[in-house]
Amino acid sequence: MRPQFLHRSLGLLQRVPNRSFVPTGLGRRSLSSSPRVPDFAFAFDIDGVLLRSSKPIPGAADSLRYLKEQNIPFILLTNGGGKHETERVAELSEKLEVPLDPSVIIQSHSPFAELAGALENKRVLIVGGDGDRCRQVAERYGFKNVITPGDIFMANPGIWPVSKVFRSYYEQFARPIQNPNQIDAQDPSRGLKIDAVFVYNDPRDWGLDAQVIMDVLLSSEGVLGTISEKNGQPNLPNKGYQQDGQPPLYFSNPDLWWAAAYPLPRLGQGGFREALEGVWAATTGGPSKGVELKKNIAGKPYQATYEFAEHQLMRNRSQAFGGAITQPLRNVYMIGDNPASDICGANTFRSIHGSEWHSILVRTGVYRGGEPAWVPSTIADDVQKAVEWGLKSSKW
Secondary structure, three states: OOOOOOOOOOOOOOOOOOOHHHHHHHOOOOOOOOOOOOEEEEEEEEEOOEEOOOEEOHHHHHHHHHHHHOOOOOOOOOOOOOOHHHHHHHHHHHHOOOOOOHHHHOOHHHHHHHHHHOOHHHHHHHHOOOOOOHHHHHHHHOOOOOEHHHHHHHOOOHHHHHHHHHHHHHHHHOOOOOOOHHHHHHOOOOOEOOOOEEEEOOOOHHHHHHHHHHHOOOOOOOOOOOHHHHHHHHOOHHHOOOOOOOEEEEEEEOOOOOOOOOOOOEOHHHHHHHHHHHHHHHHHHHHHOOOOOEEOOOOOOOHHHHHHHHHHHHHHHHHHHHOOOOOOOOOOEEEOOOOOHHHHHHHHHOOOOOOOEEEEEEEOOOOOOOOOOOOOOOEEOOOOHHHHHHHHHHOO
8 A cells, every 4th residue: 555645734945045065066056046946856864874873974964955945855764763753853953953844854654654543543552762752653643542562561570570670761651551460361352452563663672572572473363461372273374373363563664774873883673673583483483384474664675665755755846836846856866874775775666756766875874885785876975975966967
């Protein structure tokens, strides 16, 4: 199913004076002298491209200012998350000293907002992120009944006794579960039922989160404390696993690595998923025994995420020029630091609108040199050089 747009207002990008960035070999072009609508746009990753450990990468702010001054559309397409889009864009605006509108950012879990209607009154388990910030994001998306592994642990610490060292952490945000006995109820009609599991951001307590997710996936109809009698039945599809009304499992970010303050890349949400799949395989027999972990993965490099981003980009472009655009969007330059997500996604994306996406790999993040797993259209030292390449390619 093709993702739809998030229901949020789309403001025009604010125009600010360009302070210093002028592409090499190109003169400054004012809006008054250039009435034509650009037939190209940019998409930026954030971590490792615009920021490194929350600090602006040289040239990033000036590049965005230039695009805003020229009214060239762009979008920030990140596999990061854990905060609402309005909060994230406010932080970026402050760090980069460039006013940005929430309509220009798409995080890994942004498409989950489209599922809120169907799951509005269902109980969803939200995993990952600091404290219960991801719960707050989900509630702002429209989910009404949201619980976290921390809630479950505080109601019944026996579900993962190793997490007792995190008790003071969970006490800060856990919400009470009305009947804690529901967590270990053997009767499905009396237990705590989970209708969907979402990993919104990198988990902090991998052990607890993996245990709770495993309990739900092995349960009968998503009821904690139960175990499905269909598990391991050789005559059933997937040997009976996830064939008994268990809830769907969603991951928002497939990245194995991400660029942090440490000089080497750090494990991301993709690392947690790989660990969970390892436990699943050890428990069920895994692919070698004909059992897979059924899951849904959003984020880059997946087609649906790029479709979601392109629709948002085109909508922003239309609004920025008063909706009277006859010229199609021909080229989009995706600037990223991760070959496995940014470059792979741009290279494999097929636009239903006929736009061509070009990948530009920068050296300021995950990519450390050498032959990348996915070969980009070009490699640039940093985001400013990448923007210059895109502008020259489009003869701007």
